[in-house]
Amino acid sequence: MSTTKKVQRNMRLSSTLFRSLLLFTCAVIAFLGITLSAIYYFSYERSAEEELSALAQDAALHLDQTAKADKVLMLQQQFSGEMRYTLIDPEGEVLFDSHGAGGTAENHANRPEVQEAYKSGHASLKRYSDTLQTDTIYAAVKLNDGSVIRLAETRHSLIAFLSGLIVPVLLALSVAVVLTLLLSRRLTRNVMKPIDALNFSKPLDNDIYDEMKPLLKRIDEQQDQLRQQNKELALAENMRREFSSNVSHEMKTPLQVISGYAELMTNDLVPGGDSKKVATLIYDEAQAMRKLIDDVLVISRLDEANEMAEGERLDLQQLTLKAKERLESFASKQGVQLCVAGTSAYIYGNETLATEMVYNLIENAIKYNHPSGRVTVETSIEHDCSVVRVTDTGVGIPEDLHDKIFERFYCVDKSRSRETGGTGLGLAIVKHAALYHQGEIAIKSMPGEGTTFTLTFPLVQDGAKADNSP
Ligand code: ADP
Numbered sequence: 001m002s003t004t005k006k007v008q009r010n011m012r013l014s015s016t017l018f019r020s021l022l023l024f025t026c027a028v029i030a031f032l033g034i035t036l037s038a039i040y041y042f043s044y045e046r047s048a049e050e051e052l053s054a055l056a057q058d059a060a061l062h063l064d065q066t067a068k069a070d071k072v073l074m075l076q077q078q079f080s081g082e083m084r085y086t087l088i089d090p091e092g093e094v095l096f097d098s099h100g101a102g103g104t105a106e107n108h109a110n111r112p113e114v115q116e117a118y119k120s121g122h123a124s125l126k127r128y129s130d131t132l133q134t135d136t137i138y139a140a141v142k143l144n145d146g147s148v149i150r151l152a153e154t155r156h157s158l159i160a161f162l163s164g165l166i167v168p169v170l171l172a173l174s175v176a177v178v179l180t181l182l183l184s185r186r187l188t189r190n191v192m193k194p195i196d197a198l199n200f201s202k203p204l205d206n207d208i209y210d211e212m213k214p215l216l217k218r219i220d221e222q223q224d225q226l227r228q229q230n231k232e233l234a235l236a237e238n239m240r241r242e243f244s245s246n247v248s249h250e251m252k253t254p255l256q257v258i259s260g261y262a263e264l265m266t267n268d269l270v271p272g273g274d275s276k277k278v279a280t281l282i283y284d285e286a287q288a289m290r291k292l293i294d295d296v297l298v299i300s301r302l303d304e305a306n307e308m309a310e311g312e313r314l315d316l317q318q319l320t321l322k323a324k325e326r327l328e329s330f331a332s333k334q335g336v337q338l339c340v341a342g343t344s345a346y347i348y349g350n351e352t353l354a355t356e357m358v359y360n361l362i363e364n365a366i367k368y369n370h371p372s373g374r375v376t377v378e379t380s381i382e383h384d385c386s387v388v389r390v391t392d393t394g395v396g397i398p399e400d401l402h403d404k405i406f407e408r409f410y411c412v413d414k415s416r417s418r419e420t421g422g423t424g425l426g427l428a429i430v431k432h433a434a435l436y437h438q439g440e441i442a443i444k445s446m447p448g449e450g451t452t453f454t455l456t457f458p459l460v461q462d463g464a465k466a467d468n469s470p
Helices: 013-064 068-078 112-120 158-163 166-196 210-266 272-304 316-334 351-367 414-419 426-436
Strands: 084-088 094-097 122-129 134-142 148-156 312-315 337-342 346-349 374-382 385-392 440-445 451-458
Touching: 013 068, 013 122, 013 134, 013 148, 013 158, 013 166, 068 084, 068 094, 112 122, 112 134, 112 148, 210 272, 272 351, 272 426, 312 316, 312 351, 316 337, 316 351, 316 374, 316 385, 346 351, 346 451, 351 374, 351 385, 351 426, 351 451, 426 440, 426 451
Parallel strands: 337 374
Antiparallel strands: 084 094, 084 148, 122 134, 134 148, 312 346, 374 385, 385 451, 440 451
16 A cells, blocks of 8 residues: 655745745846847837938939049048948949949849839848848939949847847846845745744734734634643543542442451351341342443443444334333332333334333333332334333422433432442433434423433334434
């Protein structure tokens, strides 16, 4: 089986800021550099073209006013310098070239600007030289005698122009790196200042960026949850400790009785006629202890299992009939009449626990009854629920104790409970087991008027499994 491990990256706010700012600055420098250079280059080029055309027209005007024989001489004298002047006769022969030897140059008749000037009187165009990475602007004007005067100006192409910018741009970038580094450090310090000062023990009391408030709210909620959980844990721990001390306390009484009588017997202090009575007492106490241990085991198991691990479809009526069978002799001993009525009502659950619930309720109804009293157990389906109702004509329970009786080890009348073999855990088990079966228990009782306990569970259809079964 392969495990995916999350790799934790080292992240620094200053580095992140630095990277973003640097990227942004470089992009801005590059964009502005290229755009401004291109704008400058093209606007300069346009005006250069216009200027050259004007110069060509001017030269043509002068040449037209000059006699044919003096034209070359005039060009040599007046138009020498940086600008290239070429005088081409109507056949394309070069009569004069300020940047070359006139007459030796090749025929210029097929040069586009010359051809265009022959045809329409004037021309201006630009040619790009790949090898020299240069742009040359030409302006040609046809003279009255049919020859053409051509002016040419050569300068760097856009690419060459831009490559000339590399050094200044690199310089600007180095300055940008340093400035960005300083700026990102400063920004980080400023951003971090309120974060460093955060008080996490009271997250919502901090004066902090709005963007961080949801995070602090989550921290606050989690701290609340933790506090709650700690409280619940402490409560559970407390209950567990109280339960253990109650268990050992409850165990002591029967143990003391047993060891007391055993000691009497060991020292031959029990008269022969009483030995059976003493043995019965020892037996009863041992039974009480066994019952206590059984109940403690059931309740401990219920404490461990919050959810039903596995269950089966159970008929409350069948469980009731079985419990009745087991309790019949106890009922007749108490002089209590025990009746079971009703229909099949199915629940989904654990048979041992479900039987224990019904058994405990019926046992109590007999125990806390009057001689010649009556206990009625009724199973039914009500409002889509499976219900078992145990009603007795016994002593009843005062209303203020209706919650208390479900607490562990709580007995309304301790001596009566002991007399009848009660542990004080019976109803605690019933309530816990009812919850385990997604059910609930209700009580209706008044002192002297008997008691009714009602257990209600989610209904399981005959032959079907409960929808809400785990
Ligand atoms: P116990 O082992 O003492 O019977 P339970 O948890 O079963 O413990 O019951 C708690 C107390 O509730 C009992 O001590 C008893 O006083 C009271 N009680 C329970 N069932 C009945 C009932 N049907 N009628 C009157 N009192 C009852």
